[in-house]
Amino acid sequence: QKEVEQDPGPLSVPEGAIVSLNCTYSNSAFQYFMWYRQYSRKGPELLMYTYSSGNKEDGRFTAQVDKSSKYISLFIRDSQPSDSATYLCAMSGGNAGKSTFGDGTTLTVKP
């Protein structure tokens, strides 16, 4: 079983829709939870990070972490065609060290 499981997609939505991206994990030691966006043939770009449980909002993006359920989500409001990319969740245990990534969900937002 993988430490991090991500809803595989692909996901296709009309412009303006609300998008929900989700990951589950099994390692209780994870404390930092990140979402990265990766455009085709580019490097991942950090979108948001959250420490421990709770919500964090940044513009149209909201990250949620529920450590009791070992479940994290990224919500995108008023989705735009420019949001079309692969979204990767990632987690780490703190004190520097490696991050463990999900396999990514590819999102297409249609005009």
Place this chain on the structure above:
Amino acid sequence: NAGVMQNPRHLVRRRGQEARLRCSPMKGHSHVYWYRQLPEEGLKFMVYLQKENIIDESGMPKERFSAEFPKEGPSILRIQQVVRGDSAAYFCASSPGTAYTGELFFGEGSRLTVL
């Protein structure tokens, strides 16, 4: 450009040759990570280095792969006697090493094709 710099961006090697991938971290960053991404897959951790030290190499294949981050110069990921299965995108990331937040800053990747 103060971002993470990787080169070459594209590398073609024949089976049995050596591949050397280089990574210069962001200015002020002292921690470097290497990840491999196979087509349609996520990022798989390979190795975590600080200057002159390998901190965690739990994701590195036991043979043919090595990494270093010398006191001066870029970090190097070296793959000896490449095989077709080594064809992938190799990403380098860096972090400041202080006030850890889990953030990694990635380069654009080096895409290795083994013929």
